[in-house]
Amino acid sequence: MSVSLYVHIPFCLKRCIYCDFVSGIYDSGKANAYIAALKKEIDAVAAKAAISTLYIGGGTPTALSTDALSDLIRHIFTHISLTPSDDIEGKEGNEATIEANPGTVDRVKLQAVRSLGINRTSIGVQSFDNSELDLLGRIHSSEEAEQAVYFAREAGFDNISIDLIYGIPGQTPASWEKTLEKAVSLGPEHISTYELTVEEGTALHELLKNPPSSLFIKGGINPPAEETTIEMYEHTIAYLASHGYVHYEISNFARPGHFCRHNLNYWDRGEYYGAGLGAHSHVEGKRYYNTDRLDEYIQALSADKSPVKETEYITGDKALSEAVFLGLRRIDGLNIEHFSKRYKVDLLTRFEKEIREFQEAGLVEIVDINGLNSLSGLNRSLRLTRKGLLLSNEVFAGFL
Ligand code: SF4
Numbered sequence: 001m002s003v004s005l006y007v008h009i010p011f012c013l014k015r016c017i018y019c020d021f022v023s024g025i026y027d028s029g030k031a032n033a034y035i036a037a038l039k040k041e042i043d044a045v046a047a048k049a050a051i052s053t054l055y056i057g058g059g060t061p062t063a064l065s066t067d068a069l070s071d072l073i074r075h076i077f078t079h080i081s082l083t084p085s086d087d088i089e090g091k092e093g094n095e096a097t098i099e100a101n102p103g104t105v106d107r108v109k110l111q112a113v114r115s116l117g118i119n120r121t122s123i124g125v126q127s128f129d130n131s132e133l134d135l136l137g138r139i140h141s142s143e144e145a146e147q148a149v150y151f152a153r154e155a156g157f158d159n160i161s162i163d164l165i166y167g168i169p170g171q172t173p174a175s176w177e178k179t180l181e182k183a184v185s186l187g188p189e190h191i192s193t194y195e196l197t198v199e200e201g202t203a204l205h206e207l208l209k210n211p212p213s214s215l216f217i218k219g220g221i222n223p224p225a226e227e228t229t230i231e232m233y234e235h236t237i238a239y240l241a242s243h244g245y246v247h248y249e250i251s252n253f254a255r256p257g258h259f260c261r262h263n264l265n266y267w268d269r270g271e272y273y274g275a276g277l278g279a280h281s282h283v284e285g286k287r288y289y290n291t292d293r294l295d296e297y298i299q300a301l302s303a304d305k306s307p308v309k310e311t312e313y314i315t316g317d318k319a320l321s322e323a324v325f326l327g328l329r330r331i332d333g334l335n336i337e338h339f340s341k342r343y344k345v346d347l348l349t350r351f352e353k354e355i356r357e358f359q360e361a362g363l364v365e366i367v368d369i370n371g372l373n374s375l376s377g378l379n380r381s382l383r384l385t386r387k388g389l390l391l392s393n394e395v396f397a398g399f400l
Pocket residue numbers: 011012014015016019020021023058059060101124
């Protein structure tokens with residue numbers, strides 16, 4: 001089975017107003033101390049496991065200078081050689097992704113990371129509408145986002161993903177359609193579309209609670225109504241399908257051959273190591289979490305101690321529930337036969353009540369693996385219906 005490595009870079013040039021990720025403002029002194037500690041943690045992982053997918057995320061990994069980033073990537077590949085992951089879409093392969101913020105990349109930086117072995121980039125575009133980008137507090141314009149995609153192509157990336165957000169205050173179905181059209185016109189291999197969530201403690205939460213009287217947002221301060229975001233999501237599915245993108249996970253679309261291997265491993269409850277501030281690992285039935293305090297993290301690693309703050313054992317019923325709600329994130333659903341073999345439990349018996357209720361509500365269905373309604377036989381899968389996709393959080397909660 002594939003094992004993944006996630007490496008976290010917790011620095012950004014500026015905080016976006018919706019962000020609740022583990023990240024602070026970039027400072028070169030802190031970044032240098034952090035990278036030294038991070039390398040130690042990566043070395044410890046390298047001694048334990050053969051890694052198939054690497055994902056350098058953040059924060060903003062590309063907030064680091066070209067030299068610092070190159071040095072880190074060289075260090076990772078000196079200690080880890082990527083092994084091919086399990087067959088995905090009928091192919092073996094390995095994948096090394098870096099997240100890139102359009103406000104922190106140029107041709108030289110992207111060429112440097114590509115030449116060092118990073119073969120996929122995920123560009124945080126979020127919107128191609130400048131007023132939406134301004135509202136979100138992004139540090140780049142729509143034009144810079146477009147240019148970042150060109151830079152990535154010129155640097156030799158043939159696997160580019162673009163992240164987009166819908167449900168932004170002031171956003172309309174028409175402006176979302178324009179963003180999607182622009183994204184598709186740039187020809188990325190992969191597109192992720194996330195609905196904006198307003199997390200407590202973020203600047204966006206505060207802004208919506210107490211909007212300043214001077215603030216004017218075309219379309220109003222409140223995020224679009226639920227029916228509007230549903231309309232946007234349904235348009236996304238239809239529009240991207242008509243342009244050759246396979247909808248393979250609730251929020252993710254890809255051209256054939258470009259599903260994200262790293263994330264598929266998460267949704268399959270695969271094993272992964274997380275290195276860096278606040279990073280999570282899932283190994284041998286345990287999930288453990290690193291401290292999210294920068295000083296604590298650096299001190300622990302400098303003293304050759306573990307930065308792990310908490311460990312949770314995910315076994316028994318907890319593991320089964322997790323397998324169901326993670327598996328249901330995939331559009332092709334959970335293979336019932338594989339589930340039974342892996343967990344030694346018959347899925348349809350163990351979750352008989354929940355499945356029956358959600359079937360009656362039209363939220364899940366059992367189909368054969370080719371997507372046809374199936375009453376019997378092997379190779380069936382349990383998956384969300386179209387209605388279930390729109391109410392996925394409700395379904396996941398029902399399996400907890
Ligand atoms: S760039 Fe990403 S991690 Fe950084 S503040 Fe914005 S959303 Fe958060």
